Amino acid sequence: MQADFDDALLGLALPPGCAEALLEASQLRGDAEREMAALMRAQALAPEHPAVLIAFYRSHFYGHRLRPARDLARRALLAGAAALGLPAVWREVPALALPGARFDATTRFYLFALKGYAYLSLRLGEADEARDALALLRALDPEDRVGAAVLEAVRQRGLAGEAEDEGLPAATGAAAWARLPQTA
Secondary structure: OHHHHHHHHOOOOOOOOHHHHHHHHHHOOOOHHHHHHHHHHHHHHOOOOHHHHHHHHHHHHHOOOHHHHHHHHHHHHHHHHHHHOOOOOHHHOOOOOOOOOOOOHHHHHHHHHHHHHHHHHHHOOOHHHHHHHHHHHHHHOOOOOOOHHHHHHHHHHOOOOOOOOOOOOOOOOHHHHHOOOOOO
């Protein structure tokens, strides 16, 4: 299953017609109705394919539809958890570093989905949810390969994504996490 999921993350293993629908959707940005129709065709062909989830997420995110984008982040977390053999509920994932945060496509997919979920929770005013997701990210990705330490700094400042450079960690990777308090 892992190899199949990795292939799917790279856009492989799409059923016939799905890649074309995703390409069409990407070319229709700005025409929400036609873009959504193309995405719906792709979803009908491959409802839980990572490429389809990512395309839907981006459409909602860049269309400033934050709640639907977060719902897509949840679906992506479920797909990633299944591929990694993790609990389906992200809150039940053990707070242990995941190997492969730098190179493994499935691990990176899961970590980025969790980061997107945390960011959207923060933007939606759900600071506790964002805090908990970021705490798990800190444990799963202690080297900060997905760059969540900056988001944690923003959360700690209470700006919900509208940060200035001041106060953000100057370092990257594990050093960025080290510059932040453990909890806030």
